Amino acid sequence: MNNTRQTADPIVRYRSISKTFGDLTILHEIDLDIAPAEKVAVIGPSGSGKTTLARLLMTLEEPTSGTIEVNGELLWHKRVNGRLVRADERHLHKMRGNIGMVFQHFNLFPHMNILRNVTEAPIHVLGLPREEAVERAVTMLEKVGLGDKLEAYPSHLSGGQKQRVAIARALVMRPSVMLFDEVTSALDPELVGEVLAVIKEIAREGEMAMMLITHEMDFARDVADRVIFTDGGTIVEEGSPEQIFHDPQSPRLQAFLSRFRAGSGKEVMR
Amino acid sequence: MWSWPFAWQIAPELLRAVQTTIAATLAGFALALVGGLLLAFARRAKPRGVSLAAAGVIEFVRSTPLLVQLYVLFYGLPSAGISLPPFAAGVLGLGIHYSAYLAEVYRSGIESVPRGQWEAATALNFSRRQTWTRIILPQAIRPIIPVLGNYLIVMFKETPVLSAITLVEMLMTAKMIGSASFRYLEAFTLAGMLFFLLSYASSLLIRRLESKLTQR
Numbered sequence: 001m002n003n004t005r006q007t008a009d010p011i012v013r014y015r016s017i018s019k020t021f022g023d024l025t026i027l028h029e030i031d032l033d034i035a036p037a038e039k040v041a042v043i044g045p046s047g048s049g050k051t052t053l054a055r056l057l058m059t060l061e062e063p064t065s066g067t068i069e070v071n072g073e074l075l076w077h078k079r080v081n082g083r084l085v086r087a088d089e090r091h092l093h094k095m096r097g098n099i100g101m102v103f104q105h106f107n108l109f110p111h112m113n114i115l116r117n118v119t120e121a122p123i124h125v126l127g128l129p130r131e132e133a134v135e136r137a138v139t140m141l142e143k144v145g146l147g148d149k150l151e152a153y154p155s156h157l158s159g160g161q162k163q164r165v166a167i168a169r170a171l172v173m174r175p176s177v178m179l180f181d182e183v184t185s186a187l188d189p190e191l192v193g194e195v196l197a198v199i200k201e202i203a204r205e206g207e208m209a210m211m212l213i214t215h216e217m218d219f220a221r222d223v224a225d226r227v228i229f230t231d232g233g234t235i236v237e238e239g240s241p242e243q244i245f246h247d248p249q250s251p252r253l254q255a256f257l258s259r260f261r262a263g264s265g266k267e268v269m270r
Numbered sequence: 271m272w273s274w275p276f277a278w279q280i281a282p283e284l285l286r287a288v289q290t291t292i293a294a295t296l297a298g299f300a301l302a303l304v305g306g307l308l309l310a311f312a313r314r315a316k317p318r319g320v321s322l323a324a325a326g327v328i329e330f331v332r333s334t335p336l337l338v339q340l341y342v343l344f345y346g347l348p349s350a351g352i353s354l355p356p357f358a359a360g361v362l363g364l365g366i367h368y369s370a371y372l373a374e375v376y377r378s379g380i381e382s383v384p385r386g387q388w389e390a391a392t393a394l395n396f397s398r399r400q401t402w403t404r405i406i407l408p409q410a411i412r413p414i415i416p417v418l419g420n421y422l423i424v425m426f427k428e429t430p431v432l433s434a435i436t437l438v439e440m441l442m443t444a445k446m447i448g449s450a451s452f453r454y455l456e457a458f459t460l461a462g463m464l465f466f467l468l469s470y471a472s473s474l475l476i477r478r479l480e481s482k483l484t485q486r
């Protein structure tokens with residue numbers, strides 16, 4: 001550990017990360033650094049490995065080869081006598097504290113009301129006193145515009161409201177990196193805006209690094225410091241939003257973007 | 271023919287016996303609730319040996335009659351130096367027997383919890399234990415409450431089998447009354463009525479509980 005803050009050091013560092021399912025290789029030797037507080041949008045056709053990339057960092061999926069570092073520390077491995085060995089659950093538990101994730105399908109806890117959805121982990125994982133957790137949760141729920149729904153159950157909320165609760169639930173844990181995996185893909189079109197607005201607001205505030213997997217190109221352009229285009233399990237192109245959207249280099253990115261424009265903003269799915 | 275005075279006369283004795291029946295049912299069921307959960311966990315355990323052993327126990331217990339299990343516990347164990355009173359042997363037998371069934375019920379409940387719930391729990395960094403107690407089990411148990419309740423009633427109705435290991439439960443009492451007085455009609459009818467009333471009342475209670483829990 002070092003105490004002096006070196007902003008040059010990435011908060012997340014993927015090194016030669018590959019992932020295979022059976023004999024299908026989903027990710028091919030991915031290298032990717034995310035700087036502290038950096039907002040990285042990930043775009044690409046479905047099946048290109050975007051979700052898997054995020055799930056590896058959230059420890060929901062184990063890499064087949066390669067390493068991931070978070071805050072300069074290995075995520076999935078430990079070094080024992082100079083050799084890398086699979087880390088134990090204890091280590092993963094410690095490392096996960098840095099990472100948060102919002103899912104496409106919200107995954108709220110249906111048996112808990114909204115307030116408890118958001119306070120449960122601060123109380124039982126972070127060990128905060130209840131009053132403090134409630135205060136933190138209420139502040140966050142107000143920020144996402146749900147201060148009046150504390151007692152409601154998830155089944156009584158709209159998709160957009162559910163997703164905003166899920167965002168608040170992840171934020172109260174105060175991770176250094178937050179993963180957003182197509183968080184508006186399961187929403188009715190008229191509810192997409194409210195969720196994106198909340199994320200933009202959080203992004204503006206700043207401190208936290210974000211990986212935003214999205215099919216909303218305007219949103220990616222507005223929020224991201226850097227855009228990454230994945231296809232077939234590799235990072236085909238990356239650059240500033242300006243470069244990616246206005247001056248795409250690779251034919252695959254050009255084709256992807258034109259398909260989007262043709263399909264009135266929505267990719268034509270398989 | 272039916273005699274009301276005789277029915278009144280034997281009622282207290284049957285009501286005393288019904289207490290034994292209820293106590294054995296509740297204790298056996300409590301044991302089965304815990305044992306079934308432990309078996310369900312063992313069944314899902316990572317070490318293959320543990321999960322296979324649990325599967326074996328479940329299969330074995332389910333494929334042998336409760337009566338045989340009770341005989342082993344009551345008449346067999348003493349030769350291994352363990353003698354249990356009839357009530358304890360009966361409760362243990364019911365508990366073990368129904369554990370095997372409830373393990374499968376728990377399993378179906380656990381499997382009904384979507385994968386996303388596990389993933390959200392991981393993303394929020396809940397420990398394994400907290401994930402089970404706070405996220406998974408509350409969701410797994412809610413939908414299986416009717417089935418659990420049904421097993422409680424099935425178990426209750428099966429308690430007469432405990433008379434085979436000399437436990438004086440309700441039916442045994444009715445039979446003793448009958449053979450002492452040569453009047454079987456009242457004793458058996460009353461015993462049947464008591465079974466019916468208690469089963470019916472429990473099923474109403476379970477339905478209330480169920481609808482209360484599924485309101486959300």
Ligand SMILES: Nc1ncnc2c1ncn2[C@@H]1O[C@H](COP(=O)(O)OP(=O)(O)O)[C@@H](O)[C@H]1O
Nearest residue numbers: 021024026044045046047048049050051052053
């Ligand atoms: N658990 C899994 N088992 C097998 N194949 C998987 C699994 N998860 C993802 N895949 C496959 O990996 C590929 C990439 O998936 P994913 O990372 O979800 O891509 P994206 O998010 O870009 O759509 C897809 O072809 C998908 O079918």
Ligand SMILES: [Mg+2]
Nearest residue numbers: 050051052182
């Ligand atoms: Mg995806």
